[in-house]
Amino acid sequence: MPALTFRTLTLGYERHPAVHHLDGSVAEGELLAVVGPNGAGKSTLLKGIVGALRPLDGVIERGGVKARDIAYLPQIAEIDRSFPIAVYDMVAMGLWRRAGLFGAIAGTDRARIKAAMSAVGLAGFENRTIGTLSGGQMQRTLFARLLLQDARLILLDEPFTAIDARTAADLLALIKRWHGERRTILAVLHDLETVRAHFPTTLLLAREPVAWGPTPQVLTPDNLLRARHITEAWDDEAGVCERAA
Numbered sequence: 001m002p003a004l005t006f007r008t009l010t011l012g013y014e015r016h017p018a019v020h021h022l023d024g025s026v027a028e029g030e031l032l033a034v035v036g037p038n039g040a041g042k043s044t045l046l047k048g049i050v051g052a053l054r055p056l057d058g059v060i061e062r063g064g065v066k067a068r069d070i071a072y073l074p075q076i077a078e079i080d081r082s083f084p085i086a087v088y089d090m091v092a093m094g095l096w097r098r099a100g101l102f103g104a105i106a107g108t109d110r111a112r113i114k115a116a117m118s119a120v121g122l123a124g125f126e127n128r129t130i131g132t133l134s135g136g137q138m139q140r141t142l143f144a145r146l147l148l149q150d151a152r153l154i155l156l157d158e159p160f161t162a163i164d165a166r167t168a169a170d171l172l173a174l175i176k177r178w179h180g181e182r183r184t185i186l187a188v189l190h191d192l193e194t195v196r197a198h199f200p201t202t203l204l205l206a207r208e209p210v211a212w213g214p215t216p217q218v219l220t221p222d223n224l225l226r227a228r229h230i231t232e233a234w235d236d237e238a239g240v241c242e243r244a245a
């Protein structure tokens with residue numbers, strides 16, 4: 001069974017579609033890059049998969065995975081860093097699904113939290129509040145939380161934005177480890193070199209799918225140009241789909 005199937009999926013805001021006519025499926029264990037120009041609907045697609053946005057039309061089948069069993073890394077800009085929470089507690093939130101919001105954190109859990117923090121190079125940061133972290137340290141914190149979540153489906157929205165090369169390499173190594181464990185991973189990325197080097201399959205989105213398949217066949221100059229033209233020509237005030245389905 002595929003991890004995800006989209007059937008004539010349309011997602012949008014207040015009836016303005018941002019993703020259109022998406023059909024296809026993501027196999028279990030796939031490592032898929034989602035690329036496209038600004039405003040192409042990439043974040044919108046992840047929000048739809050995680051269940052934060054209801055389809056305007058069509059369906060998303062999640063292959064038996066419940067929305068709360070999906071690990072989701074939002075764009076770092078969407079996280080309120082002024083919230084006075086310590087790094088340790090932020091990472092521990094990865095266990096909430098198991099422990100419940102007010103569930104006791106057992107000794108073994110404490111060891112797992114520490115191990116996750118070490119794995120992303122954050123040992124010693126336990127008591128720092130998230131507002132005092134650099135962008136890269138915050139991204140590492142979020143990855144540590146994902147490690148604890150132990151999800152089969154992992155959605156990453158621009159995980160390498162605003163981080164240095166070493167942090168990016170560390171986080172990429174984590175993604176590869178998850179891929180080796182046959183987890184299904186979708187990552188929204190802008191750096192096409194990273195995609196070409198590390199992501200076997202790619203979905204090129206420009207409000208509608210432009211190409212979807214093996215990365216070398218998707219990231220051609222023709223397809224990239226077409227994606228840019230489609231996005232630039234898009235009328236944001238357009239109503240519900242006028243194109244014949």
Ligand SMILES: Nc1ncnc2c1ncn2[C@@H]1O[C@H](COP(=O)(O)OP(=O)(O)OP(=O)(O)O)[C@@H](O)[C@H]1O
Nearest residue numbers: 013014018036037038039040041042043044045236
């Ligand atoms: N909460 C919202 N309300 C209304 N419109 C929105 C909302 N979020 C996004 N949009 C619009 O939906 C379209 C797709 O946005 P989305 O964030 O999915 O694009 P993206 O491909 O992730 O872009 P980027 O590369 O810039 O992050 C854009 O036109 C955007 O302005």
